[in-house]
Amino acid sequence: QSVLTQPPSVSGAPGQRVTISCTGSSSNIGAGYDVHWYQQLPGTAPKLLIYGNNNRPSGVPDRFSGSKSGTSASLAITGLQAEDEADYYCQSYDSSLSGWGVFGGGTKLTVL
């Protein structure tokens, strides 16, 4: 059972917009800890996609955006492309676990 809750799967057609939620609690996201997002393509290591709730590392398309409110965060992907099909993970910190990093269970994005 992951500390952060994500939907197991989402799907969308090419060109559409999808969102992936990440729900936490008052000891992690709600406590003010930042949320970060990672993309894991099949057979590869996770790659940083969004950091500090809504910042994109160099090279990440602006089709990807993040937001945070209260005890939840969201990742939005617009103009969906076939190469976006991957697993997506949110990550934050949790004060009840000695301030250590915690992940969501991951969301499989299928591009129809």
Add this chain to the structure above:
Amino acid sequence: QVQLQESGPGLVKPSQTLSLTCTVSGGSISSGGYYWTWIRQPAGKGLECIGRIYTSGTTNYNPSLKSRVTISVDTSKNQFSLKLSSVTAADTAVYYCARGKNIVGGGWFDPWGQGTLVTVSS
């Protein structure tokens, strides 16, 4: 740019100790503002933080693994290492090393190593 590479045995017998090393290249492991971490992923499952170490030697471990985990750093070799004792089949996973950004509010992990599969089996 900084790159990380895991190395170590791919097969460990039950009850033995899993040992992995992460070699950092393209930058100094002693660079300020970062810590160094191990993360694992069982097949078909999600990511789990194992532990982290600062170059000062300070460590933090996942409470569920704390009794079995030791992470150490060798700044002269630009490496950090993981030891996980008394392994069982449940420890079979891809093990990643990563650099963590040390900031107020909780940092992110970037970059990551490519990962190494460790199988626990007799």
